[in-house]
Amino acid sequence: MAEPKELEGGICAPEGFKAGGVRAGIKAGASKRDLALVYSENPCSSAAVFTSNRVQAANIIVTREHLEKSGGRIRALMANSGNANACTGEAGLAAARRMAALGAEKLALRPEECAVASTGVIGVPLPVDRIEAAMDELAASLRSDGTGALAALEAIMTTDTRKKQGALQITLPSGHDIRIGAMTKGSGMIHPNMATMICVITTDAAISAPMLDRALRRAVGRSFNRLTVDGDMSTNDIALIMAGGAAGNQPIETEGDAYELFAASLETLCVKLARAMARDGEGASRLLTVIVEGAPSEDAAAILARAVAGSSLVKAACFGADANWGRVLCALGYAGIPFDPAAVEVSFKSAAGSIPLCRQGMALPFSEEEAKRILSEEEIRILVRLGTGTGTAAAWGCDLTCEYVKINGDYRS
Amino acid sequence: MAEPKELEGGICAPEGFKAGGVRAGIKAGASKRDLALVYSENPCSSAAVFTSNRVQAANIIVTREHLEKSGGRIRALMANSGNANACTGEAGLAAARRMAALGAEKLALRPEECAVASTGVIGVPLPVDRIEAAMDELAASLRSDGTGALAALEAIMTTDTRKKQGALQITLPSGHDIRIGAMTKGSGMIHPNMATMICVITTDAAISAPMLDRALRRAVGRSFNRLTVDGDMSTNDIALIMAGGAAGNQPIETEGDAYELFAASLETLCVKLARAMARDGEGASRLLTVIVEGAPSEDAAAILARAVAGSSLVKAACFGADANWGRVLCALGYAGIPFDPAAVEVSFKSAAGSIPLCRQGMALPFSEEEAKRILSEEEIRILVRLGTGTGTAAAWGCDLTCEYVKINGDYRS
Numbered sequence: 131m132a133e134p135k136e137l138e139g140g141i142c143a144p145e146g147f148k149a150g151g152v153r154a155g156i157k158a159g160a161s162k163r164d165l166a167l168v169y170s171e172n173p174c175s176s177a178a179v180f181t182s183n184r185v186q187a188a189n190i191i192v193t194r195e196h197l198e199k200s201g202g203r204i205r206a207l208m209a210n211s212g213n214a215n216a217c218t219g220e221a222g223l224a225a226a227r228r229m230a231a232l233g234a235e236k237l238a239l240r241p242e243e244c245a246v247a248s249t250g251v252i253g254v255p256l257p258v259d260r261i262e263a264a265m266d267e268l269a270a271s272l273r274s275d276g277t278g279a280l281a282a283l284e285a286i287m288t289t290d291t292r293k294k295q296g297a298l299q300i301t302l303p304s305g306h307d308i309r310i311g312a313m314t315k316g317s318g319m320i321h322p323n324m325a326t327m328i329c330v331i332t333t334d335a336a337i338s339a340p341m342l343d344r345a346l347r348r349a350v351g352r353s354f355n356r357l358t359v360d361g362d363m364s365t366n367d368i369a370l371i372m373a374g375g376a377a378g379n380q381p382i383e384t385e386g387d388a389y390e391l392f393a394a395s396l397e398t399l400c401v402k403l404a405r406a407m408a409r410d411g412e413g414a415s416r417l418l419t420v421i422v423e424g425a426p427s428e429d430a431a432a433i434l435a436r437a438v439a440g441s442s443l444v445k446a447a448c449f450g451a452d453a454n455w456g457r458v459l460c461a462l463g464y465a466g467i468p469f470d471p472a473a474v475e476v477s478f479k480s481a482a483g484s485i486p487l488c489r490q491g492m493a494l495p496f497s498e499e500e501a502k503r504i505l506s507e508e509e510i511r512i513l514v515r516l517g518t519g520t521g522t523a524a525a526w527g528c529d530l531t532c533e534y535v536k537i538n539g540d541y542r543s
Numbered sequence: 544m545a546e547p548k549e550l551e552g553g554i555c556a557p558e559g560f561k562a563g564g565v566r567a568g569i570k571a572g573a574s575k576r577d578l579a580l581v582y583s584e585n586p587c588s589s590a591a592v593f594t595s596n597r598v599q600a601a602n603i604i605v606t607r608e609h610l611e612k613s614g615g616r617i618r619a620l621m622a623n624s625g626n627a628n629a630c631t632g633e634a635g636l637a638a639a640r641r642m643a644a645l646g647a648e649k650l651a652l653r654p655e656e657c658a659v660a661s662t663g664v665i666g667v668p669l670p671v672d673r674i675e676a677a678m679d680e681l682a683a684s685l686r687s688d689g690t691g692a693l694a695a696l697e698a699i700m701t702t703d704t705r706k707k708q709g710a711l712q713i714t715l716p717s718g719h720d721i722r723i724g725a726m727t728k729g730s731g732m733i734h735p736n737m738a739t740m741i742c743v744i745t746t747d748a749a750i751s752a753p754m755l756d757r758a759l760r761r762a763v764g765r766s767f768n769r770l771t772v773d774g775d776m777s778t779n780d781i782a783l784i785m786a787g788g789a790a791g792n793q794p795i796e797t798e799g800d801a802y803e804l805f806a807a808s809l810e811t812l813c814v815k816l817a818r819a820m821a822r823d824g825e826g827a828s829r830l831l832t833v834i835v836e837g838a839p840s841e842d843a844a845a846i847l848a849r850a851v852a853g854s855s856l857v858k859a860a861c862f863g864a865d866a867n868w869g870r871v872l873c874a875l876g877y878a879g880i881p882f883d884p885a886a887v888e889v890s891f892k893s894a895a896g897s898i899p900l901c902r903q904g905m906a907l908p909f910s911e912e913e914a915k916r917i918l919s920e921e922e923i924r925i926l927v928r929l930g931t932g933t934g935t936a937a938a939w940g941c942d943l944t945c946e947y948v949k950i951n952g953d954y955r956s
Contacts, residue, residue, distance in 0.1 A: 140547050152653070153806070178860035182877070183876035183877050184876040184877070184881065184882065184884060185875065185876035185884040185904075186884075213871075217868070217869060217901070217904055217906065218905065219903070219904065219905045253868070253901070253905065254906065323810070363877060364873065365872070365873055367814035403629075415722065443951055445951065446947070446950075446952045449948060451953030452952065456627075456629070456630060456665030456666050457780070459630055459665070461596065461775065463596035463597040463598035463599075463778060464597070466597070467597075468597070471597060471599075472632070488666070490629055490632070491598075492630055492631065492632045492666065493666035495646070503740060520942075530948055530951075531948060531952075532948050532949070534948075535862060535943055535945050535947075536945070538855070538856055538859035538860065538863070538893060539859045539860065539863030539942075539944075
């Protein structure tokens, strides 16, 4: 089977999708885009995963309703930045429903075929009148090429410093080429009183809603759910996938080679974007990848890897290019997963080399100078071997810097 | 019942205890004390709680053994700073046993009557020969007054910037005065490759080991276990209590007024020291107290309060004197405890006043200027009311500052 081919064009790389973005004036005083629309010309299968935070934004509640009511047939998304529409009560729910209805009306869809996503300040009423006033311009901005994808992406960014999108093409066993495109925003798990991850995925593969749901959960479980910037989980996180079927393949409705290839490619794309989000973590100067091998299971390995990637002390050590393996052991120890501390191996790697630091749970002699050189790279990998099973997983994070404290301490001042 | 009376003298305030501290040269190049001894002239009941980290330092393993082997009769403690004796394998275990034996020998006790505690760098062999060489001087340093307590306290401090000790006197229903003294070290949950909390408590009350154990677990559960500086849990945490009985009261062997008074006073003292540890958190500029009311249970309230006190975003907001209540709701939402977001009230308080920010899960209008003034105090209280039950708990933490990042990023550089 051929490797997936990388494409330009983000969410507009798959056939049959259009996207656009305009400035509606939701971000006060900003001259930037803040309202996006994504549209499938064809009926879609769709699936989504939502934040598990008990405090859920109005747009999350409404999109969940629409996904259910449409029977997994969502084919458009209205999204805004500058306002999270969270902690806004009944008025917020009404505003989210109105926002979906505006998009649906413009595209001649039923309201439940349109999802909504919001990101920005918590607790401020969503100015839905400004959204209404911008609808003509928004619909006119729809493009089926990369410029449309980019306009939509810009409209959902908040303090993101990098544009995070990607697209892949793969050839199914039947010979059909299918494409998957994705964009994400988010640079802290939750932001300066802001809320957070939006991931929009499009594909022209024909695939049933249940199989799409399954592939999405697997991909998110191995990508965005293994990402930690500051340990906080937003009220607004959403990942939405829409499959329009323009590729003309026999619909994927069961497990098998076609499903496996689709699911693996979706996972590859989500991992790429998760890594980009970690690298774009608030104030981050380094991308941190933690790989745990030899755990009792993949889930156990993921929990251990996340504990290490999420430890403030490990993150601060990476900022300081300090080969502080004791903190890695300590974080493993409080993750709640059984392992034998006397069997642990830890090494640090980067483009500049590799340095083993701990074997059988004890220190190895090492050159501080060499460690410093290795840890001064922009990407650091921490490798942990436990020797108690075959479970392996990676988690991604970033270093903890003064810049993070400044961004999150000074935002509203 | 009379309020507990505060005393000077820390762990030497109770009758029958001596303490001392010297410089053994474990902290390389430092001229500070690094070896402490605490001794009860009378046989003791004793109890201890230990870190639940799966990676446990050698001294933790040995003290746990000694507590069991002696049947809860530990009456001396050897403690050092500058070396955690963690991740040191079999040699580390032998060193911890030797350290206990040296103390026991000097005091004519059985080895299992002596506990050991270590704090400092992880993964470096403990130089037990230096401890042996310092034993005469250490024994000679024992004093039964506050100077001895202070010398012992100084010898277990690492990057602590404040001396954290206290003592209380209470009158039992029988008319006997009893005293409880305590000292702690620790200013991050774990330190720059260092490991962390040591709490030593002495009392001249007569109380059985099982009741002492019960009182200690309750006090620690409501104090040190509700403390979060950076979310990391050390390999070396220990809280040890020794009860020598010199007060001459009828031994407390069952529940009742005497036990209740003792346990409540012990809790008061531990809470005082936990607050002092939060205030002395690495790089901290403010003490943060989070009070959750109206939770389903006290345990649920404690989990919620800890989630808020431990949120990097809440901590950074406190650093910036930013009344960012959205982050408080968000942290409550991911704590894993059920509650109704639409019933939540949040207010911030300090010596400069009180400001309600959220009612029924929604924003209240407030003056940014007044909020800034209130949050610029050294102590900030965040009050959360859930309205779903009667569980109440407090948790303590500190703000997240650039100084924290510098301390933990630059330590080994």
